[in-house]
Amino acid sequence: MSKNKWWKREVAYQIYPKSFYDSNNDGIGDINGITRKLDYLSDLGVTLLWICPIFKSPMDDNGYDISDYYDIAPEFGTLEDLDNLINEAKKKNIKIILDLVINHTSDEHEWFQEALKNPESKYRDYYIFKRGKKDVPPTNWRGHFGGSVWEKVEGEKDKDGNEMYYLHLFSKKQPDLNWENPEVRKELYKIVNFWLTKGIAGFRVDAINSIKKDQRYLDLPVDGEDGLAFNIKYTLNQPGIEEFLDELRNETFKKYDCVTVAETPLLEYERYDKFIGENGFFSMIFDFNYAEIDMKDDGAYFNRNDFTVKELREKIFDSQLIIQKYGWGAPFLENHDSPRSIDKYFGDNINDEDAVTISKLLGNLFFFLQGTPFIYQGQELGINNFKRTSIEDFDDIASKDQYYRALKEGFSSEEALYYVNRRSRDNTRTPFHWDSSENGGFSRAIPWIKMNESYKKVNVEMEIEDKNSVLSHYKKMIELRQKSKYSDCLIYGEFVPLDLKNDEIIAYSRKDNNYELICINNFSSKSQEVDLKDKFSVKEILIANIEDIQIKENRINLKPYQSFVAKVEKL
16 A cells, blocks of 8 residues: 555544534634644644534534635634634644535525526526426425425516526525536635645545536435435436546646545445546545445435444445555544444443443444544544434434424334434534533533533543543554554555454454554454454454453453454464
8 A cells, every 4th residue: 555645644533613612602612612622632643633614604504504615604713713723733743624515505605696686697507596397396306404405496487487496405505506517616626726725734525426416307206205205316426427526636636735535425336446546536535335334325314224243344344445445545433414433333222331342342443444544523532422302402404304204204203303313413513521510611601502411421531531431542542553563554554354253243454564463343242252263363462442351272252342453473
């Protein structure tokens, strides 16, 4: 594996700025809050920060609806605050990447406002406007946040009484840009280059595989009681998207020594070469094939996909082998669109002691995969999901839609609330747990969203001096990957799946010319035995979530949820 790209050696940390730290006590996290906590991030060992959108926005989708790409949302601070953060982070050898949201804008963006005011202006072609027929939208597509993807433009009927609509795959306040228009693309490239010249290290690229739509705009078979059909067959990973992405890369990213991490759900593996190969569009991509193993393609929270450890193992292995073949990966457990990983992979009835052990197991499993690891804020503490008792306690528009959609599908309010609690994006958006004081030390004001009550027992202050805490374990993992004699093996070494003939175990090795290391993880609540006698001899345990590891004649008796990384020699 080539070592010539700086971003391969990074450890990334995702910050949801609204919930990280509130420096001015208005209940909303901000840029200066991130700057104040750089010592914590540096001590943890992270070297790259991905900051979710901080641009000017009406906040219909918490910043993913941008009204001005060249300015900062006032609740987060100013451009000067961002410059200061970039400079202060640089002093600690921490680089900054921002969210690049260019599939859509806010409906309050000046382009869209002009498009509405003047149908004859050039801005009408910056977005996707289509005629319906007699109060029926152009297609029957359902949006990612529920309802039709088409919003009616009031007062725009043709002579036959047909209404005009605009397309929004997400919220109705997030109109999709028309990437078929070369002028739109040039405007977007100007935005990208502006930020790269300001000194950021790159971008996480949002919803980028939605920029190409099937230009036929055909209906799909109805798949819900709402009479609509999930849109992705005609709006995700469409043929021809490569032309747009190649142009984007050539006009922007290729001109800088930057890193790009693309969000590309359901991208077919046979297309990975073009996306992350030697001349790929991006540096790396997030692979959702294993990360959303609990979700079915219709996106419904109530239609959960039950999975086995064996199925999870196969998906991780498939992902690693294909990424290793073509380029570089970005393994992750959590992000701002997912629930907490303890609950996602192990269910919601885990006791506190097991939750600590499981958090470390999941850390071991994902952190040492091939690629640049991404940690989401609070993951390093072992935060689990919340439990809300009313839909009124949710902020996320997708969660609210899922609740009412479940009711429409015939579920009770209790059932609908259970499904939303389990999968809500709000689970990872609650304020960070700095200590056990009121509001978890996040703010002295009432936070913008209700706290996860677990902050009273899961927080930085309680974990930072505890050598057995999840936080301490994450520091050890980062130290092992970044600053040990095994660093090259763990960063650049080959990923090799291991089949230990046990469906409760996920195991793999990383190897280079100097070392071979194995990672073994028992996903069971019961003890499991694995036999290495024909494969490896364990020479040294490098990190473990439970210290006492019973090995006799290379036969290992694993305790419930036990996980470790060891140096081995082949027999």
